[in-house]
Amino acid sequence: MLFRLARPAIFALDSETAHRLAIAGLKALPTRGARFSLGILGGARTSVAGLDFPNPVGVAAGFDKDAEVPDALLGLGFGFAEVGSITPRPQAGNPKPRLFRLVEDEAVINRMGFNNAGGEAALERLRARGARPGVIGINIGANKDSQDRSADYAAMARMMAPYASYLAINVSSPNTPGLRALQDASVLSDLIERVVAARDEVVSEAPPPIFLKVAPDLEPSDIDAIARITLDKKLGALIVSNTTISRPDLASRHAKEPGGLSGGPLRALAQQRVRDFRKATGAAIPLVGVGGIATAEHAWERIRAGASLVQLYSAMVYEGPGLGARIAKGIERLMHRDGFATVAEAVGSE
Numbered sequence: 001m002l003f004r005l006a007r008p009a010i011f012a013l014d015s016e017t018a019h020r021l022a023i024a025g026l027k028a029l030p031t032r033g034a035r036f037s038l039g040i041l042g043g044a045r046t047s048v049a050g051l052d053f054p055n056p057v058g059v060a061a062g063f064d065k066d067a068e069v070p071d072a073l074l075g076l077g078f079g080f081a082e083v084g085s086i087t088p089r090p091q092a093g094n095p096k097p098r099l100f101r102l103v104e105d106e107a108v109i110n111r112m113g114f115n116n117a118g119g120e121a122a123l124e125r126l127r128a129r130g131a132r133p134g135v136i137g138i139n140i141g142a143n144k145d146s147q148d149r150s151a152d153y154a155a156m157a158r159m160m161a162p163y164a165s166y167l168a169i170n171v172s173s174p175n176t177p178g179l180r181a182l183q184d185a186s187v188l189s190d191l192i193e194r195v196v197a198a199r200d201e202v203v204s205e206a207p208p209p210i211f212l213k214v215a216p217d218l219e220p221s222d223i224d225a226i227a228r229i230t231l232d233k234k235l236g237a238l239i240v241s242n243t244t245i246s247r248p249d250l251a252s253r254h255a256k257e258p259g260g261l262s263g264g265p266l267r268a269l270a271q272q273r274v275r276d277f278r279k280a281t282g283a284a285i286p287l288v289g290v291g292g293i294a295t296a297e298h299a300w301e302r303i304r305a306g307a308s309l310v311q312l313y314s315a316m317v318y319e320g321p322g323l324g325a326r327i328a329k330g331i332e333r334l335m336h337r338d339g340f341a342t343v344a345e346a347v348g349s350e
Helices: 002-011 015-027 070-075 119-128 149-163 179-183 185-202 220-232 264-280 296-305 314-319 323-337
Strands: 046-048 051-053 057-059 080-086 099-102 107-110 135-140 166-170 210-214 237-240 260-263 287-290 309-312
Touching: 002 015, 015 070, 015 099, 051 135, 057 323, 070 080, 080 119, 080 166, 107 264, 107 314, 119 135, 119 149, 135 149, 149 166, 149 179, 149 185, 166 185, 179 185, 185 210, 185 220, 210 220, 220 264, 237 264, 260 264, 260 314, 264 287, 264 296, 287 296, 296 309, 296 323, 309 314, 309 323, 314 323
Parallel strands: 057 080, 057 309, 080 135, 135 166, 166 210, 210 237, 237 287, 287 309
Antiparallel strands: 046 051, 099 107, 107 260
16 A cells, blocks of 8 residues: 555656665665564465475565665565675676666566676675575676676675575576577586586585576577476576567557566566476476566466466566565465465466
8 A cells, every 4th residue: 555655756766766765665674573474474385496485476686686685575575585686796787777667568678787786795795694584595697798607607606605595597687798698508508517516615515506597588499408407407496587588569668678578568478488498397397487477366377387486576666565475475365265285286287
C-alpha cells in the first residue's frame, strides 16, 4: 500500500536515481535482530546444491550491485539474495542514461555495463556481515578493459569464495562487449576450471557451489553445449536467464533503446529456456528461473517447468520491495492447492 502511494513520486525520478533511493532506504532498515526470512516464511523451504533456502524466491543480481543491503533484502522475506555483478577493479559502467522503465510493458531496459565499486569495496562489506544467517550469492564478472577475462573471474572467485553461499559466474550480460562469447563451449570450459581451482585454493572444506548465469538468446546447439559442460564440471545450478537483446512487440517509447530487456516481455522466452535446459541436462542440474516473474502464479509456472528456485528484480520496480514475501506466501498456497508437500516435488511437474 505504501509503495503504491509513493509510486508516482518515485516514477517522477529518473530510473537510476530511484534505484539509488531504494538502496538508501534499505540501508536505513534495522538488520540487527531482523526477522530473517528464515523465520517468517518457512513453509516453502527447499534445498538446492547443498544449501537450505527458507523459501525459493530470491533477488536477482543487479539490484544490490555492491553488496550494500543483502541482509535488509532477507529481512523483507526473500529466501536468498544475489549481490553483484562485482568485478576485480571498480568501473563506472556505460554512459548515462542507461536504465529505462518501459511502464506500458512493465519492463526495463538496461545497459549499465557492470558498474560497481570493485571487489575490495564489496569484500569489506561482506566481511562485516560476520556470521549473520541467510543465503547470499555473489555474482562475479570481468572488467570491460581486462586483457584476460577468465583471470578476472578466477580472481573474483579467490576473493569472494570465503564469504559466498554460492558463486554465480555471469558470462551472459549483453552490456559488456564480447562477454557473451565466454558462453562458447571451448572458452567456457576453461573459464569454469579456473574458477573452480581458484575457489578451492581458499576454501578447501565445503566450498560454495558454483552457479552459471546464461543468456536467453541461445541456439539449441549452444544450450546442448552449455548443458554438457555444466554436467561435466559438476556445477551447482544454472541461472536461466539473463536479459534479452531481442525485442518483442513493445508499446513504450523506450522500446528501441539498446541494452538488455527484462520484465514481462521476457517471461515466455525465459520460461521456455527453463524447459530447454531441463531437457538438455536430463533434469540432473538444478535451475534458477529468472525473467518476467511478477506474481506467485508466474513463479509457480516456472517451478512446474523445472526451476528449483526463482529470482526477481524488474517486477519490484512496479510492485515494490514487498513483492518477494507476497510471492513466497503465494507459492506455499499454490503448492498445497496442487497437492505437493514440498517445492522440490513440484519441480518439473507440468
